[in-house]
Amino acid sequence: xxxxxxxxxxxxxxxxxxxxDEVRSRHVLLAPERAFDIDEIAxxxxxxxxxxxxxxxxxxxxxxxxxxxxxxxxxxxxxxxxDLAAKRVIER
Amino acid sequence: MNDLSPRATxxxxxxxxxxxxxxxxxxxxxxCPLRCPYCSNPLELDRRESELDTATWMRVLSxxxxxxxxxxxxxxxxxxxxxxxxxxxxxxxxxxxxxxLITSGIGRADAMLDALSDAGLxxxxxxxxxxxxxxxxxxxxxxxxxxxxxxFARRVVELGLPLTVNAVIHRGNIDEVADMIDLAxxxxxxxxxxxxxxxxxxxxxxxxxxxxxRAEVERSLAIVEAARQRLEGxxxxxxxxxxYYARFPKACTGGWGRRTLxxxxxxxxxxxxxxxxxxxxxFWNVRDHALGDIWRQGPAFNAFRGTDWMQEPxxxxxxxxxxxxxxxxxxxxxxxxAAATDPACTLxxxxxxxxxxxxxxxxxxxxSYQYRAMGGGAAAGPGGAx
Ligand code: SF4
Ligand code: SF4
Numbered sequence: 252x253x254x255x256x257x258x259x260x261x262x263x264x265x266x267x268x269x270x271x272d273e274v275r276s277r278h279v280l281l282a283p284e285r286a287f288d289i290d291e292i293a294x295x296x297x298x299x300x301x302x303x304x305x306x307x308x309x310x311x312x313x314x315x316x317x318x319x320x321x322x323x324x325x326x327x328x329x330x331x332x333x334d335l336a337a338k339r340v341i342e343r
Numbered sequence: 344m345n346d347l348s349p350r351a352t353x354x355x356x357x358x359x360x361x362x363x364x365x366x367x368x369x370x371x372x373x374x375c376p377l378r379c380p381y382c383s384n385p386l387e388l389d390r391r392e393s394e395l396d397t398a399t400w401m402r403v404l405s406x407x408x409x410x411x412x413x414x415x416x417x418x419x420x421x422x423x424x425x426x427x428x429x430x431x432x433x434x435x436x437x438x439x440x441x442x443x444l445i446t447s448g449i450g451r452a453d454a455m456l457d458a459l460s461d462a463g464l465x466x467x468x469x470x471x472x473x474x475x476x477x478x479x480x481x482x483x484x485x486x487x488x489x490x491x492x493x494x495f496a497r498r499v500v501e502l503g504l505p506l507t508v509n510a511v512i513h514r515g516n517i518d519e520v521a522d523m524i525d526l527a528x529x530x531x532x533x534x535x536x537x538x539x540x541x542x543x544x545x546x547x548x549x550x551x552x553x554x555x556x557r558a559e560v561e562r563s564l565a566i567v568e569a570a571r572q573r574l575e576g577x578x579x580x581x582x583x584x585x586x587y588y589a590r591f592p593k594a595c596t597g598g599w600g601r602r603t604l605x606x607x608x609x610x611x612x613x614x615x616x617x618x619x620x621x622x623x624x625x626f627w628n629v630r631d632h633a634l635g636d637i638w639r640q641g642p643a644f645n646a647f648r649g650t651d652w653m654q655e656p657x658x659x660x661x662x663x664x665x666x667x668x669x670x671x672x673x674x675x676x677x678x679x680x681a682a683a684t685d686p687a688c689t690l691x692x693x694x695x696x697x698x699x700x701x702x703x704x705x706x707x708x709x710x711s712y713q714y715r716a717m718g719g720g721a722a723a724g725p726g727g728a729x
Contacts, residue, residue, distance in 0.1 A: 266505035274411035
């Protein structure tokens with residue numbers, strides 16, 4: 252599993268989407284024939300994945316919102332998106 | 344004196360509430376221009392006049408979203424045979440359902456594709472009957488079908504929709520597995536399903552014409568294994584293994600009444616597409632009941648939910664929560680007892696006979712196909728129990 256670089260610009264390809272599942276009270280990531288449970292942090296990251304915003308810029312937004320150290324946040328974002336890229340759910 | 348102790352009234356133990364379903368297979372119609380000899384539709388195909396109308400389907404889809412369904416598989420027959428498919432797809436998008444179109448790519452499919460895409464379709468699964476036109480068109484019983492499918496696949500990719508190619512494998516195309524993989528890559532599919540035939544419906548009738556030998560199966564599995572490694576990051580290959588040659592059965596639909604439901608063209612709700620082959624089950628219809636009530640209380644759903652219905656060897660088996668005793672429809676078809684252990688399991692006392700039957704049929708010369716047809720159920724004899 253390779254992390255994404257800070258300057259990579261991730262995007263959700265068509266056919267992959269995040270939604271809030273009211274019945275199970277949690278976010279889900281939906282892809283062809285697959286559904287993943289995701290936690291709130293992952294959902295907050297994926298909400299910012301729009302095909303224009305870089306990993307670094309996503310980390311900036313989240314670090315400000317959660318008042319957390321920027322480099323820690325950035326490493327988390329890179330690892331999480333790298334994992335999803337390996338599953339071929341997001342593209343860069 | 345009133346005895347209020349629990350023992351006095353032997354109440355029926357309350358059933359635990361089932362977890363919400365995650366998937367719904369919407370069999371919108373049984374109509375299809377192709378005539379695949381392994382079609383999973385029942386032998387008695389529903390006619391157009393008896394199909395649910397648009398408003399009822401929309402209500403069912405809204406109810407599905409409300410009870411927790413995430414993926415809807417718009418299927419058939421050929422789902423684009425329904426003129427309202429674009430409206431139904433848009434409705435799914437509105438209520439937050441992920442839509443998967445399961446199509447042959449023939450008939451109205453090509454003409455409808457752009458509108459489906461605009462309506463918010465999420466994913467397309469296209470069936471191919473073979474890797475080459477000659478084989479594929481013979482199997483599907485439709486001249487010129489293969490080339491139309493390829494054109495359809497290209498348009499899917501052009502529109503930016505993710506494409507899965509589904510290939511049902513049997514003795515008539517098992518030598519084309521390697522070519523099928525190359526074709527899926529050339530078409531820029533993201534996924535390929537190499538699905539060895541499951542013997543229900545028309546496939547059960549045609550079993551002798553479809554059953555490959557064990558050697559052919561093993562060769563095809565090795566080809567898939569090598570391709571998976573070679574194509575990592577390019578193509579995901581999902582494999583459905585042929586259970587007549589398996590050691591353990593598949594957990595059919597992830598366990599009876601655990602994950603998915605299936606609505607037929609006329610509105611019957613089934614735990615799996617072949618469930619009507621089990622006599623005595625009572626299927627509720629969406630015309631009479633809310634989908635959530637059917638899921639929770641429908642007699643057919645509760646008939647084999649969980650593990651209480653099991654006999655030996657399943658009852659005391661460590662794998663019973665993994666495969667749920669295999670497939671009820673297969674136990675019914677082969678043994679005449681829907682509650683028996685699926686004979687695909689090596690622990691079933693009938694497994695040896697099942698393997699011998701498969702090997703015998705595969706070794707004999709293939710009979711010709713009984714192509715599917717409306718009203719063809721009576722003509723088609725049973726494929727042979729054990
Ligand atoms: S399996 Fe073949 S005949 Fe049956 S619905 Fe699919 S394309 Fe049509
Ligand atoms: S005995 Fe039943 S539960 Fe055990 S592996 Fe076989 S089918 Fe599954």
